[in-house]
Amino acid sequence: MTGTGAVTGTGGFRDWGVIPWIGSIRDRGCAGLGAARIPWDRTETGGGSPGCGFVRDRGDPWGWAERNRGGRTSRDRERIPGPCGLPRGRIHPGSRPQGMLGALRLVRFRGAAGGGPRLGLEEAPGGDLVDLSAAEPELPRSMREFLEIGPRGLELAHRSAVPGNARPEAKHGGCPGCPCPRRALQSGQHRVPRAAAQLLAPLGDPQKVICVGLNYHDHCQEQAVKVPKEPLIFSKFPSAITGPFDDIVHPQDTSELDWEVELAAVIGKRGRHIEEAAALQHVLGFTVANDVSARDWQMRRNGRQWLLGKTFDTFCPLGPAIVTRVPDVHNLWIRCSVNGQRMQDSNTRHLIFGVPALVAWVSRFVTLVPGDILLTGTPAGVGVFRKPPVFLKRGDEVRCEIQELGTICNRVV
Known part of the structure; x- marks a missing residue:
């Protein structure tokens, strides 16, 4: 990496x-x-x-x-x-x-x-x-x-x-x-x-849902952008969280609904200005997330501020469990399929900034507390950068899975 x-x-x-x-x-x-x-x-x-x-x-x-x-x-x-x-x-x-x-x-x-x-x-x-x-x-x-x-x-x-x-x-x-x-x-x-x-959802009331953009090498390549020199941080509101097998509600306000399978880290120990070498001491475990996105609102509307396009209700399916130990969090396959067709298939070794680096970086600006959720970014294969673009429609079924962590599956309604 x-x-x-x-x-x-x-x-x-x-x-x-x-x-x-x-x-x-x-x-x-x-x-x-x-x-x-x-x-x-x-x-x-x-x-x-x-x-x-x-x-x-x-x-x-x-x-x-x-x-x-x-x-x-x-x-x-x-x-x-x-x-x-x-x-x-x-x-x-x-x-x-x-x-x-x-x-x-x-x-x-x-x-x-x-x-x-x-x-x-x-x-x-x-x-x-x-x-x-x-x-x-x-x-x-x-x-x-x-x-x-x-x-x-x-x-x-x-x-x-x-x-x-x-x-x-x-x-x-x-x-x-x-x-x-x-x-x-x-x-x-x-x-x-x-x-x-x-x-x-294993956590329904976190204080913060922190997200990272452009954090996989293959995701940067698919959109022809440079690898960032610093983590690109944004957020979702906790009200976006929904269960691992609950429905994703397709808002009437968007026609460009997209999927993003992500590794999510759950904070278990309070900290500010955390050293990278000690960062994993503040992580309880990991779970699977889908950073559902309305691309029109993310990329063209709301002054190109990402928040609204990322935080509609049900835009953060999470689960099925918080797993407190994995063999190597930076070597897990990560996949997403829509209606049985594989759309994303990568490995967390392609992360640009690993979990310790992200925890250390975010804690420079905010105090991390138990229950905070950190979505670490998505790999290549999202719908918006396909040729032609592919977006979710009502009735679609989105399945996100990460090695050792499990599977979430959500129907779009």
Whole structure:
């Protein structure tokens, strides 16, 4: 990756397993994607056998950088003891939930009976959910408030993800006083079948939705413009956010509705003037976004200010989950199809400014707070630069997908 401030991902996972995607995304005709590669991460205990404790830099109390980067980055570390007082390097019988090895997939959903939004965990891409709001009643129902309480929230989420079959009574001996109570998946009472849940945008009330333009080399090439020397920042209003399988409303005010699949970073830790080397410590995880755009309003009207063309209601489908760990955020395939026809097919290694560079740049101007969303730009293949141009019409189905993160699918109405 080239360009001023460009950053490539570092590290990776040593051991990998492949698990089937449980269920499929059938909502609005969007099929599931087959199989998911889930990391069996040994880096949390610094190598050797997987353990139940976490290894974190003293300057990274949240462990964000560990989740999103992998590997060792500092000699000055502390080991946080695992549950049940087991020796370091041993596997806690319930510390490796099947289908959630090393990562959480945080979601918001509404159950079959309706009611308000609830927090949950997706067992695997396209799989059943764990109702965090039921398993951990002390947690807030708002994802932004959940992030604001800090590491304690993730601690509770992790323990609720523990499956009962990972901690058999015969081997575990009941674990009196264990801080990881047998609940959620073991009892089954907090599992929600995927078909009985309506997935919502994982964040519905962020303080800021920050966007980046012209941030893929191939996207600059398709419109014959120079690679920018500094990130091009604009914004959407939070009211543009809609769910991963909700409708995109085609405004009557535009005839040039376009798609843009994007990697979105979710801020988990407050910061201002963040150093690039420490930027990933402020990122909770990643999700999929579609930066829907009205090109006439973006490029010709409103004095060519981008805001109105980018922020109509429903112009930011988001989801399906916030994934707290990926092997290398700067090496993920990223795709968009319309009515089954592939329109965008690229890789995040073509980003001009990587996630750390973007976080550092934006924090020069504004304070980043938990729940802020950073859309990192779109690759080549948008409709406006095709010859002839292609725009969305009512009835079209737009499918955006990113490796490791999942798929969103939205019908235009």
